[in-house]
Amino acid sequence: MPITPIASRPHDHSHCVHSALSEADTLCAQKGLRLTALRRRVLELVWQSHKPLGAYDILAVLSEQDGRRAAPPTVYRALDFLLENGLVHRISSLNAFVGCVHPEHAHQGQFLICRECHAAIELEQKVISDAIISSAKEVGFIVEAQTVEVVGLCAGCQGA
């Protein structure tokens, strides 16, 4: 019986946003990191939905909605901070960013991206990463970072 992940079904998304932000607050406080207003706002925007968001989309919102004079470096610096500290992930096949579901521990997940609703579901399956590590080992390759990005149809979009 497959368990439909939250990203693939209707839910009170403001709860996702709030818990992500407060978790970020806690983590940054613990590690002595500065989650400045800008960084927090960018994180909030990334969490606006479960769809990966482009840097320039964030830029547009900052300029239009927040009236902040923002240029690319502003956004990229905030994103770099969030990436370094595991608060967001980068989806390189989309050049886009998505909130990390488990920022409390370092990891790099695998991503299932729905071609219909564009939501990204984060997985963290040891089976997958182990398969990659051991296959690499067979050819003498030492794995340092993995990018696993899968496109397909999520549970919610298969009927339609």
Add this chain to the structure above:
Amino acid sequence: MPITPIASRPHDHSHCVHSALSEADTLCAQKGLRLTALRRRVLELVWQSHKPLGAYDILAVLSEQDGRRAAPPTVYRALDFLLENGLVHRISSLNAFVGCVHPEHAHQGQFLICRECHAAIELEQKVISDAIISSAKEVGFIVEAQTVEVVGLCAGCQGA
């Protein structure tokens, strides 16, 4: 005992290029596809090394070495043709292209990219893709396309 793949050790690379090109000739002849001079040249350039090559790198060579007046669409069209017919792969984390080692059958491989020598080793491990498909299935997700790109150190670069 790990088997070092050809991309990670010294070899007569002109042989790689020649066999890739003649294989492309054969395949296109079989399928009734037109491997035009431009497309063949782009394929040759992609095979110039085992390192993924950017579209604009190809563009530069076409302009400088071949004296051909080339603009981005020229290159992208050739690359699209080669991609569609499985002669090259796109490495989306690098925005670059690499020759396909097994163009004779449709597939999407996994790629091991060395951070030192930048060579890309193509794998085609059922273990990995099966792990992905079954993990996706557990959350009700149907996989249509996989992107697996791994960064690390290849066998040849581990001593240095």
Add this chain to the structure above:
DNA sequence: CGAGAACGGGTAACATAATAACGTCTCCAG
């Protein structure tokens, strides 16, 4: 306290990647 380093962030310009839209030529099927 006060000098200076470290940091966050603004600004301009540039670099790289990809696509849109339109025109011309060629080749071959009818």
Add this chain to the structure above:
DNA sequence: CTGGAGACGTTATTATGTTACCCGTTCTCG
């Protein structure tokens, strides 16, 4: 011989990402 499709040239534009430089605030240490 013609007309339509495919390949490719040309121009322009959009999307994405980076570099360099500056300024003000904050943190730190003598």
